[in-house]
Amino acid sequence: MLERDQQMNRQGPQALAPPWFEFFGFQLLHLLIDDDDSSIIGAIYEFRPSPSNCKHHSTQDAPKYVIAFRGTILNPHTLLQDFKSNTRLTINRLHTGSRFETANQAIENMFNEVGYSNNIWLAGHSLGSAIAMLLGKNMVVKKGILPKAFLFNPPFFSAPIEGIFTNEKLKDGIRIANSFVTAGTTRFVKGKQERAQSEDQFAALSRWAPYLFVNKEDHICCEYVGYFENREKMEKIGARRIGRVATQNSIGSLLWSPIRREESAEPLHLLPSANLNVNLSSSQNCIEAHKLQQWWWLDLHLESKLYQYL
Incomplete structure (x- = not known):
């Protein structure tokens, strides 16, 4: 909304973004600007509730700061840099782009100002959720911080089996077969030491369970x-070990890594734990299923489950 206000030159009372965050007691602290196209890619908000907010709503579990990132905007001003960031995401190089560097520096600046704290929340939609997820992973692994993260329609770059097929047995069969292939490929491509290192890193990340909001009809995120x-299911059929190896790796990354190992990271969508929230409400099409607006529908049919890697 902030970037759309900027593109349409909406200022003062005409701006649409401020009423949203001010209603919930937040104040805009910093804008995060893309160095290449000068677009607003995110913002840092500080929770400063008014006396009326404190009177009518509990603020005990509220964050002190929220860092939020926007998704892709189909506008000539932002389209090129958004496309570049999405391309980096598909080849596991989001961390090499200027947008992630800007976001990461903002986090470091926050830590320098307020110290290391779990009271900083992350949020994002689509491409923005990918940036927030990568920041969250780094905070867990490098600093031992477990930030709350609310990630809407986070990209999962794999064949959208959930969105393509309706037969549950067929979907299960494809995924189980893929797990065996992935586990076998992992053993072939990665050495014993590298596999052990991946296992340790994945286990360390398991303490963090970001909130994922996905739609089964959205081909970009449904495969979560x-x-x-x-x-x-792999545990139920007695293939727990194979399932654990497969959940830490992807075929595409395994085949790509020998070529660009020094530049590419592990696929962002590989998560040990998550609070998965699935929108079961019907959407007109996959485009509607990917829009942020769905998450504040009054008749939202939501199914939630916590998955933990143990």
């Missing part, structure tokens, strides 16, 4: 549903 469900 199958990703977590398949891990449970």
